[in-house]
Amino acid sequence: MSLVVVSNRITRGNANEPITGGLAAALLPIVEKSGAIWVGSSGRVRDGVQKEPFAEVEALGAGALAMLDLPAAHYGGYYEGFANSALWPALHSRADLIRVSQGDYLSYREVNAFMARALLRFRKPDTTFWIQDYHFLALGAELRDLGVNQPIGFFLHTPWAPRDVIEGVPHHRELVEAMLAYDLIGFQTEDDCENFSNYLSSTLDLMVEDGVVMSQHGTTRIAVFPIGIDVEKFTRQAAKAVSHPDVSRLRRSLNGEKLAIGVDRLDYSKGLVNRIKAFDRMWTAHPSLARTVSLLQIATPSRGAIEAYGNLQNELAKLVSDVNGLHGEVDWTPIRYLNKGFSQTVLAGFYRTAQVGVVTPLHDGMNLVAKEYVAAQNPDDPGVLVLSKFAGAANELDTALLVNPHDIDCMARTIATALSMPLLERRMRWEAMMAKLERRSIQQWFSSFVEALQQARSEGEALTQPVVRSPNLRPLRSVNA
Numbered sequence: 001m002s003l004v005v006v007s008n009r010i011t012r013g014n015a016n017e018p019i020t021g022g023l024a025a026a027l028l029p030i031v032e033k034s035g036a037i038w039v040g041s042s043g044r045v046r047d048g049v050q051k052e053p054f055a056e057v058e059a060l061g062a063g064a065l066a067m068l069d070l071p072a073a074h075y076g077g078y079y080e081g082f083a084n085s086a087l088w089p090a091l092h093s094r095a096d097l098i099r100v101s102q103g104d105y106l107s108y109r110e111v112n113a114f115m116a117r118a119l120l121r122f123r124k125p126d127t128t129f130w131i132q133d134y135h136f137l138a139l140g141a142e143l144r145d146l147g148v149n150q151p152i153g154f155f156l157h158t159p160w161a162p163r164d165v166i167e168g169v170p171h172h173r174e175l176v177e178a179m180l181a182y183d184l185i186g187f188q189t190e191d192d193c194e195n196f197s198n199y200l201s202s203t204l205d206l207m208v209e210d211g212v213v214m215s216q217h218g219t220t221r222i223a224v225f226p227i228g229i230d231v232e233k234f235t236r237q238a239a240k241a242v243s244h245p246d247v248s249r250l251r252r253s254l255n256g257e258k259l260a261i262g263v264d265r266l267d268y269s270k271g272l273v274n275r276i277k278a279f280d281r282m283w284t285a286h287p288s289l290a291r292t293v294s295l296l297q298i299a300t301p302s303r304g305a306i307e308a309y310g311n312l313q314n315e316l317a318k319l320v321s322d323v324n325g326l327h328g329e330v331d332w333t334p335i336r337y338l339n340k341g342f343s344q345t346v347l348a349g350f351y352r353t354a355q356v357g358v359v360t361p362l363h364d365g366m367n368l369v370a371k372e373y374v375a376a377q378n379p380d381d382p383g384v385l386v387l388s389k390f391a392g393a394a395n396e397l398d399t400a401l402l403v404n405p406h407d408i409d410c411m412a413r414t415i416a417t418a419l420s421m422p423l424l425e426r427r428m429r430w431e432a433m434m435a436k437l438e439r440r441s442i443q444q445w446f447s448s449f450v451e452a453l454q455q456a457r458s459e460g461e462a463l464t465q466p467v468v469r470s471p472n473l474r475p476l477r478s479v480n481a
């Protein structure tokens with residue numbers, strides 16, 4: 001079998017550069033080791049109609065990277081528009097932030113159709129396609145329309161919200177019907193999978209039996225595949241990184257003071273405002289903790305052209321400045337706030353330096369930073385993870401200190417508890433989390449999904465004749481009308 005993996009975001013895997021987002025971080029080791037072809041956006045756009053989509057292909061470990069220039073006329077409407085201003089807020093249960101326009105939807109559909117045409121070049125008789133994330137909900141149906149009858153799987157990296165929020169996106173029905181062209185749809189958590197099943201039964205009147213739904217497309221299996229990390233790599237990197245110049249500088253700057261760390265894209269789903277408020281409240285309630293602990297908050301810029309993201313950046317900058325102004329001293333800055341990224345090698349060293357990892361999203365598909373923080377700890381003296389119960393990672397990392405990210409007082413108390421936790425308790429909690437991370441590594445995620453996809457395909461073929469033309473997706477010309 002040859003495997004073609006498709007995502008909007010890709011990475012070239014330069015060990016000295018930051019990786020943007022968990023999807024790219026997770027897929028990198030898989031492509032490098034499995035020999036898959038990874039197709040995604042080059043980050044550049046191209047004017048005019050591309051009859052034959054242009055792809056720059058280069059080696060990536062045992063695999064290859066194919067970088068596509070997406071159509072200039074549709075890129076903004078697709079990425080900043082429909083994908084990140086309509087679908088992302090809906091998937092993260094922020095109906096108040098959903099912004100839709102027919103033009104954006106058309107661009108989204110155009111880019112999905114463009115990607116389908118581009119993929120034909122990589123198709124062989126034994127190819128399996130694995131499509132990633134909400135950028136490409138309609139890609140499977142577009143591929144079927146082009147006559148592709150190979151197995152096509154889909155994995156959603158974000159949460160799937162309850163039905164009433166999803167219905168806030170005017171095109172929900174058409175898109176979910178199109179998703180049923182996939183042979184297998186994977187989710188991060190049982191809750192996401194259940195929300196999707198409820199949508200199918202309540203909105204589309206389709207029954208899911210034993211994880212299989214029958215539609216005009218044939219059969220689709222839906223299941224849960226929590227994404228993992230390369231545990232061994234992070235553990236190794238963290239031990240080595242202590243001597244990295246950036247990590248040494250951080251350690252020297254601490255002067256015996258403890259460190260809490262947060263690493264997030266600057267995204268409203270990550271709960272950054274409440275996190276800063278929790279630290280503020282902790283220092284106010286426990287003045288003795290001033291000077292004894294600071295927060296290193298790495299907040300990497302993300303989707304800055306979207307209004308909600310720009311607003312958040314301004315709000316955070318002001319809040320951090322207020323908190324530092326209130327609690328700071330001439331020789332102590334409570335919050336070290338950085339709007340830039342670091343390589344994973346350096347991050348691993350930062351994680352190991354910090355006594356507390358703070359991961360408090362309001363909603364998050366998984367959150368790989370939480371897993372990386374755990375994997376990077378020194379087994380003899382591990383730090384404590386404070387984790388939102390609304391991150392997918394909380395299902396496995398259930399011996400972290402779980403918090404409600406809306407409850408600022410409780411977060412403040414929990415961070416203080418984490419800072420004073422005795423070694424024995426830290427070790428017990430950490431060992432339990434490590435055992436789970438090792439069982440559910442990124443390699444295990446990959447092989448279990450690909451195996452389930454092959455199986456779903458053969459079960460589906462035994463039950464129905466594969467449908468090639470996609471019955472429900474409106475052709476582009478009528479979306480445009």
Ligand SMILES: O=P(O)(O)OC[C@H]1O[C@H](O[C@H]2O[C@H](CO)[C@@H](O)[C@H](O)[C@H]2O)[C@H](O)[C@@H](O)[C@@H]1O
Pocket residue numbers: 009020021022023024026133134157158227302303364365366367368
């Ligand atoms: O590509 P961007 O628009 O810059 O955004 C970065 C990625 O953010 C999201 O990541 C998700 O995937 C992670 C791995 O499964 C998961 O841990 C996290 O909870 C998700 O938010 C998005 O889903 C990706 O498509 C983006 O590339």
Ligand SMILES: O=c1ccn([C@@H]2O[C@H](COP(=O)(O)OP(=O)(O)O)[C@@H](O)[C@H]2O)c(=O)[nH]1
Pocket residue numbers: 017018019020021022023025026263264265298300340341342343344347366367368369370372
């Ligand atoms: O400066 C940074 C910040 C983050 N990351 C990586 O970006 C990913 C973030 O993934 P996560 O699942 O936590 O959140 P997402 O950004 O995908 O929503 C992790 O693998 C981090 O190691 C990085 O390489 N450098």
